[in-house]
Amino acid sequence: MPMPLMLILLLILQQAIAEPRELWGLVKAWPIPLPNWILKILQNVSWSAKSAYKILQDYSLLTWLLSILENKFLETPLLCSIISLLHTLWVTNLGHRGVELGSQPRCKPGSQEPPKLLALHLVNEFLYVLIVLMKHLRPALPSAQLASFFRVLNSVLKYRATVTQAFRDMDRFTVNETVLSTKNVLILLHKWSLIGRDTGLQEDLRAAIEKYQVKELLKMLKDKNRPVVAARSRGPWGQRRRPGEAEEAADPELQVSSLETCKGLLRSMLTHWGPVFPSCEPAQEPADRTTPESRAPGPVHATASLATTWVLCSVTIDPLSRADAAGLLGWLKTHILPQPVIVADLLGDSRVRSGIFKLYSRLCSTKGLSGPVQSVACLLNTVMLQLVGARGPAGSSLRPAVEALHLASLKEEDEATLAAAAFLVSLYIKDVWLGAQRPDTLLTHVQMVCDSAEDVPSGNEAVFVHCKELAASAPDA
Incomplete structure (x- = not known):
């Protein structure tokens, strides 16, 4: 971009931040839609990492965007331009840095050398602007802009979690971790x-x-x-609502x-939301309690x-x-399962119970019990055992033995031993979740393995050991 044009643009932005109402006179007199013109130029500038960082830090671009978003209604083209600009600014400033949780190399505990991450205050500024923008979302927006908004907000939330975790690894204090x-x-x-x-x-x-x-x-x-009526909203950046742009117009x-x-x-x-429950409502209750508080x-x-x-x-x-x-x-494990009132609501909804079982069947299939997704299957077993316990008293004396097997298996480093334990736990969960009084599938499998002890193939000794322990723990199951 030619330097004179860039300087003019920056002057306009400075004036917009300082006196947005005075700038409105210039906007009305301009022969083309000035807000969109500014945003399109800024988006082109933002593809340069140096320029993107400069207009954020030196010219408070996010503050200017926030002043626009504080209006009651924004015309669809203007809103689309803001979403596109925010997406470009975020992607450019992120650069080569990973956006997925765990993608950043973790610091050693106590290390004072910070990883190469975006500053937390800049991430927080992006997050705040996106949350304000969220109130303007409506079905009339083009699908590309809707998807772009959801992508950038999800990326910011994930990246903020990465930065916060890096601070914890360095034993640093962070203020207001609620996002x-x-x-x-x-x-x-x-x-x-x-x-x-x-x-x-x-x-x-x-x-x-x-x-x-x-x-x-x-x-x-x-x-x-x-x-739907034609009405001019408040603020210098408000635009006239066009026919068909009501929220319900898909x-x-x-x-x-x-x-x-x-x-x-x-x-x-939604999984980045850590609900803060009132302190007067206890979060911990006995695991077998299914009725909510009075x-x-x-x-x-x-x-x-x-x-x-x-x-x-x-x-x-x-x-x-x-x-x-x-x-x-x-x-679920951290924020939802410790709340007996919510667990009771979930277990009382047949749609949720069906959804949980379908998710469990998909993730805890034979393929899911070994390999790189094994840790996810074990975590799901932990969640399911807590939910099974919340449904009521054990229908079989095997439950304590199954829970003990699961907890012991989490300490195992051998993949085959862990997979064998996860498989046996999954047989129990599937039977009990579907309402069986006795986990017949698990019992049949245990009995079959114990009866064929001499024929156990080499490498499958872990299955035999676990089955023998289960059979001894509940002989009358």
Whole structure:
């Protein structure tokens, strides 16, 4: 870009940040749509790593974008340009740095040498702008921009987790590790229910929002049901709403593949939410307690239950990558399973129970019990055993023995021994989850292996040892 034009642009940006209302006079007098013109030039500039970093640090570009996003309504072309610019800025500044969790080399504990990561404050600035932009999402946006938004927000959340983990590895203190609030999650689910035309989720959200009187969401519900009228929004960057741009007006060209992509990204984003439950509501309860507390759950519990239900129902169709499966299971284990009220809601929903079993059957197949995905299968066994315990008293005396086998196997370093234990645990879980009073499939397999002890092939001794221990632990099972 010629230097004079660049200087003019930077002057315009500085004026926009300092006095956006005075700049509006220039915008109205300009012969072309100035906001889009500025954004398109900035996007071209942003492909250069040096320029992208400079306009962020020296000219507070994210602050300027935030001032635009604070308007009540933005015209679709302007909103699309902002999404494209944010995506370009993030990708360019990220550069060669990995965006997946665990892709960065971990520091040794106590090391003072920081890894080559983006500054946490810059990541936080991107995240804040994206969360504000989230309120402007609507079905009328082109599918490419919707997918681009979900990609960049998911990438920022993952990268922030990477930076935070790097700080922990260096024994550094980080302030405010919470990245998404309960309201943010409700807005995400609300926007997705409109984009994906999920009427069931819309009704569940409406009931929760009205019950707990979430003001911002109540206003969104009212705006959704308001007829389309031409109205100029507040602020210098507000644009006139065009016919057909109401939130409920779905994009006819929205491709199924784009929807599925957005759904998978949303599922990944929700696993970065660490719900903060009120301290007065205990998180730890006996594992065999299935009835919720007498007092009604609060909005955090209701939101967590809604989000978890949607996530678990959505995975029945869409295959999960190894990283996404590990992230989902870790989130369930850390944030959801310690809450008996939420677990009771999940187990009381037949759709969730069916979704969990389909996910389990897919991830804990014979192929999933060995090789690189073995760790995911073991983590899923941990989650499933907790859920089985929450359903009620053991239907068989084998359960303590199976749980002990599973816990002991997690300490094993031999892959064959770990795979054998995971296989036996999976036989028990599949029987009990489907309502069997006795785990007949497991018992039959144990008996068969014990009866053919002399014929056990070399290398399968681990299976025989485990079966012998199970048979001895529950002779009357």
